[in-house]
Amino acid sequence: MAIQSTPAGFSGSQNKAYSLFSIMTGHIGPIICLCATDDGKLASGDGVRMWNLRKMTELDRPSGAGQRGATTALSWIRREDEPDDGLVYGTANGFLVCWKETTSGENSLFEETYCVQIAKAVEVTGIAFEAGSNRIAICNRNSGVQVFLTDSRMELHHIFSIAISNHIPKAIAFGQMNGEHKDILTFGLYDGNIHMLRGRDGKVQQTRNTGGNAAVNARRGVFCIDDPLQGAALYRLDSGARIRTYPVGMEKPPRPRQVTFAEDCSVILSGSDHGVVYVFDRRSGEVLDKLKVGDDRIQATTATDIDETPFVLTAIAKGKGEASDIIVWQKNTDNRVQRKVKGHFPETWDSLKIVVSVCLCVASVVLIVHNLEVRVHFPDQFFVDQPAPYILHGQINADIVEKAMDYLGLI
Numbered sequence: 001m002a003i004q005s006t007p008a009g010f011s012g013s014q015n016k017a018y019s020l021f022s023i024m025t026g027h028i029g030p031i032i033c034l035c036a037t038d039d040g041k042l043a044s045g046d047g048v049r050m051w052n053l054r055k056m057t058e059l060d061r062p063s064g065a066g067q068r069g070a071t072t073a074l075s076w077i078r079r080e081d082e083p084d085d086g087l088v089y090g091t092a093n094g095f096l097v098c099w100k101e102t103t104s105g106e107n108s109l110f111e112e113t114y115c116v117q118i119a120k121a122v123e124v125t126g127i128a129f130e131a132g133s134n135r136i137a138i139c140n141r142n143s144g145v146q147v148f149l150t151d152s153r154m155e156l157h158h159i160f161s162i163a164i165s166n167h168i169p170k171a172i173a174f175g176q177m178n179g180e181h182k183d184i185l186t187f188g189l190y191d192g193n194i195h196m197l198r199g200r201d202g203k204v205q206q207t208r209n210t211g212g213n214a215a216v217n218a219r220r221g222v223f224c225i226d227d228p229l230q231g232a233a234l235y236r237l238d239s240g241a242r243i244r245t246y247p248v249g250m251e252k253p254p255r256p257r258q259v260t261f262a263e264d265c266s267v268i269l270s271g272s273d274h275g276v277v278y279v280f281d282r283r284s285g286e287v288l289d290k291l292k293v294g295d296d297r298i299q300a301t302t303a304t305d306i307d308e309t310p311f312v313l314t315a316i317a318k319g320k321g322e323a324s325d326i327i328v329w330q331k332n333t334d335n336r337v338q339r340k341v342k343g344h345f346p347e348t349w350d351s352l353k354i355v356v357s358v359c360l361c362v363a364s365v366v367l368i369v370h371n372l373e374v375r376v377h378f379p380d381q382f383f384v385d386q387p388a389p390y391i392l393h394g395q396i397n398a399d400i401v402e403k404a405m406d407y408l409g410l411i
Helices: 331-339 346-381 390-407
Strands: 018-028 033-036 041-045 049-052 057-059 071-077 086-090 095-103 110-119 124-130 135-142 145-151 157-163 170-178 183-187 191-196 204-209 216-219 222-227 231-236 242-247 259-261 268-271 276-281 287-292 297-305 308-316 325-329
Touching: 018 308, 033 071, 033 297, 033 308, 041 057, 041 071, 041 086, 041 297, 071 124, 071 135, 086 124, 086 135, 095 242, 124 183, 135 170, 135 183, 145 183, 170 216, 183 216, 216 259, 222 259, 231 268, 231 276, 259 297, 276 297, 276 308
Parallel strands: 124 170
Antiparallel strands: 018 325, 033 041, 041 049, 049 057, 071 086, 086 095, 095 110, 124 135, 135 145, 145 157, 170 183, 183 191, 191 204, 216 222, 222 231, 231 242, 259 268, 268 276, 276 287, 297 308, 308 325
């Protein structure tokens, strides 16, 4: 697909880690949400549009009623027993809509299978899907959280609904397993609270104070939120402890923006109010690149890998009635390889990771045995009123093992 003319203020990749791949046009008004699949389909809204990222063409969409309102949240869904994708989106007028893929391939076709207006017709602010249980969780501006089960026809069946007092959720996500179901996390828009809900019935189990738009990676045990005043902030999923802040400058009044994990959670993406997409290294906090899109706000970002090549997708948030573009960036593969192990091929890096993994496993076993020995001798040290240097040494070793495994992407 030929690249259209670039937006005003466009200057591209500062560190040349990414190349402009395509500019997709067609949206009118601000684009506030993006979501991509692993096989190269993109959904965008306001006004839901779908795209084939392999061909950079727009897909046909089912016709929808104009009174449903602006699209405010969306999520792709794929049941483990179904080869085709579905798309669920919510609107400013409180509609929840599901489209099912009926013909797959380069020219995918979709049909609408579900449409319902939630109580009190308020804005749907977040949607999340959990493939293991085929559950969808949504939140809305009326403090509500609802959970549905999707069947093979992509129809939704209500499980439970709750309202959280004095809490307006901006985002929602599935967390870690707790019994038969995963916990559900809601992220407050105004109060800064994160509520952990029991997956079975939605009962509030725990409340933490951080807030903002959010991205969750349960496998790595971390979540990242949009802090409009500072940038992006990374937290541990189990304890809620803040790990690191990734600063993003602010030049205009704050608005919510998407934050995204990319490249197997090694990279964090954040938009800005000055037309720059920041690409951060998750572990070090270093700014790997700045993608200068233009001068307007960037509220929507997402990422996907196509044929093992990372892609970053960003959307310009123009005003109502103005054309807004989606900018597609492709990562320069040579930079990706060099960043892993400078001067080595990917196969060498994989081999090195295997060797180091074995060494770390052995070190962990030795550490456990050593700590057991410390426990046995601890009373002797206590009675002679001596410090326990071996315990401190064991803790240091544990920290070194954990940090090394995290650096290598093993945890």
